[in-house]
Amino acid sequence: MLQVLMAFILVISASHYYTGILMNPIESNERLQDNEVFRMVKVRKENMKYKITGEFRLKKGEFFYVVEDGHDELIPATKKKVEPSFPNWSKFEMEIHIPKEKLPNNGTLILYFFEENNENQRIHTLPIILERS
Numbered sequence: 001m002l003q004v005l006m007a008f009i010l011v012i013s014a015s016h017y018y019t020g021i022l023m024n025p026i027e028s029n030e031r032l033q034d035n036e037v038f039r040m041v042k043v044r045k046e047n048m049k050y051k052i053t054g055e056f057r058l059k060k061g062e063f064f065y066v067v068e069d070g071h072d073e074l075i076p077a078t079k080k081k082v083e084p085s086f087p088n089w090s091k092f093e094m095e096i097h098i099p100k101e102k103l104p105n106n107g108t109l110i111l112y113f114f115e116e117n118n119e120n121q122r123i124h125t126l127p128i129i130l131e132r133s
Contacts, residue, residue, distance in 0.1 A: 037063075037124040038113050039089065048103075050096045050111070050130055055089040058082060058115065064122075066112050067096060067130070069104040096130075108132045 033041040033054075041054035056063060061084045067075040075096065082092065096111065103109065109132075114125040 033126060033128050035124055035126045037115060038126045041113070041126065041128060043111070043128060043130060045131065048098055048100055050098070051093070052096065052111070052128075053091070053093045055091050056082065057086045057089050058084050059086045060084060060115065062115075064114050064116060065096075066114075067098065067109065068112070069107045069109055071104075071107075074098055074102050074109070103131075104133060106133060 033039075037056060037058065039055050041052065044051045062079050062081050064077050064079055065075070066073055066077045075098070080092075080094070083090065098109070109130040111128045111130050112122075112125055113128070114122040117123050
């Protein structure tokens with residue numbers, strides 16, 4: 001029985017890491033997220049500002065981000081220029097401010113990092129939950 005319980009805990013732990021969602025965000029205001037282009041992404045909320053740090057490895061010298069609540073874009077798709085670093089990882093730091101009046105009363109605030117391919121389609125998208133209400 002103990003082995004079954006341990007296996008279950010391992011599966012739950014692995015699945016929450018893979019989806020990039022911290023199961024208990026109340027315990028900490030930091031979240032660690034990864035994909036093949038962005039890794040070690042952490043978010044720290046201070047007042048209505050979100051400080052985001054992490055690493056990227058980009059072939060092109062740009063990535064994009066958008067913030068939405070599942071229905072509306074609170075920050076439209078925004079391009080961020082950086083030095084290409086592929087195959088090496090490079091650090092980044094940025095800050096996002098969302099006015100209190102724009103925050104949803106009931107919902108989840110999500111930041112998406114992504115690249116665009118030659119057809120301007122989103123690729124390597126990394127969703128990061130900023131806040132749940």
